Amino acid sequence: MLKPILKLLALCAFCWAFFASADVLTVRQDAPERYVVKKGDTLWDISALYLSEPWRWPQLWRMNPQIDNPHLIFPGDVLKLVYGPDGRPMLVRDNRVVRLSPRTRVTDTRPDAVTTLPLAMIRPFLTHDKLMTAEQLNGQPYILGASSNVKNATEGHILYARGELEPGKGYAIYRRGKAYIDPETKDELGHELNLVATSRAFRAGNAANNEPASLQVMDARREIRQGDVVLPSIDGEALPAYFHMSRPELAVEGLIIDTTSNLREFSKWDIVIINRGTNEQLQPGNMLNIVRPSPTVVDGNDGKPVYLEDSSRYQRLARNFGHEQITMPREMVGHLMVFKVADRASYAIVTDTFRPVRVGDHIISP
Known part of the structure; x- marks a missing residue:
């Protein structure tokens, strides 16, 4: 009876040690003890100096009383690598230490706070451009024409759309771009939609009576064309400075x-x-x-393996007769x-x- 219990305890101890070690951060051997934050730095860049897996940077900034929010780091700050009582590494700000009373919270609102990633790179895709499937686009309102006989409308024009819109509500006008095709299944994954203009509806339209909706162009990024798609605009769409980096929930x-x-x-x-x-x-x-x-290799067991792309037609055809294709x-x-x-x-x-x-x-x- 005692042996099974001891085996179970040993197994539990092994599992605990395995999962505990899997969660331990390993600091790079060449990691600097101190680092001065520079303009243009991102949390990813800084963490990459210390970790082989920079996406685990939230764990590097854990339990930091000087950095309540990790993205409130600024150019000129000096960061110091220290180790907690449990031996785990963490970064602290080594200058401008602010002592906070239990009832006081201080927030720095300067605009040059270091972000997780360079937001300028992804801003257009977060706030403007979209991916939508053909099914999602089917039945959406689209531009029929303008108040004057022009093929490319701009600011100041009144637009007419097929579909029913809500008067007073803002609408974004998109142009279909390329269709993305899955190279594995050959299925269409979605259409790229590029923002053309913003507008505001002032007539609802009536689909049953074939009456178009009317929109006033507010701002045009490029010329508006017949057939452009009309979608509700998202005012103040979130542009986060902080992304919670993590593994996907499912294997991908x-x-x-x-x-x-x-x-x-x-x-x-x-x-x-x-x-x-x-x-x-x-x-x-x-x-x-x-x-x-x-690269895949064709090996005929003759001591002369060749890459598949360099192999002869005979070697490729003879793969079932001693010539093996080895996937690397x-x-x-x-x-x-x-x-x-x-x-x-x-x-x-x-x-x-x-x-x-x-x-x-x-x-x-x-």
Whole structure:
């Protein structure tokens, strides 16, 4: 009876030690003891100096009485690496220590606070551009024309839309961009929608009587065309300085299917589109590894292996007769953070790279 109990206790102790060690932050060997915050720094950049997994930066700033909110760090602040009573590392601000009484809370409202990521890179995608499926776009109001016979309307024009709108409410006008196609299933994942203009409705319209709704153009980013989509505008859409970086709730594996830069290769802070979204329970702030399959090798057991792309037609055809195609491991090439999620696709920002990232690279959960 005693042996099973001892085995159970040993197993529990092992599991506890395993999960405890898995949660321990490991500081980089070359991490600086002190760091002076510079203009343009982000929390990601600073944490990358200390951690091999910078997305775990909230744990590095934990229980910090001098930094109530991690994003309230400013250029010129001196950060110091210390270790708590439990031996875990944390960063504290080494200058301008503010002593707070139990009933007093001080908030610094300067506009140059360090953000998690460079918001200027992702601002247009957070506040303007969208991804919507064909099903979601079906039946949405769209521009029929303007109050004068112009193909491209601008500010000051009155627009007419097919559909019923709410008078006095603001509406954004979007133009359909490229359709994103899943390279694995060949399914359409959604359409890119680019903001064209903002407007305000002043006639509701009546679909039953075929009467168009009317809108006054408030601000035009580009010329408005017939067929542009009309969607309710989101006033004051949140633009967070702080993203809660985390692993996805479910294991995720997918592909980078496009980039907004239209370049063949891209790097840190570039915006990419991945073929996974809310259907896989992805959320803004989820971190994913970028990995790339190594080239497949054809081995005929003759001491002369060749890459598949360099192999002869005979070697490829003879794979069932002694010529083996060996799939090599995937290697890490970078990380990305999801920041805007649609049903079947998401926008993400590349946070760091070890090699240039490409369309077609795989994304997997950390």
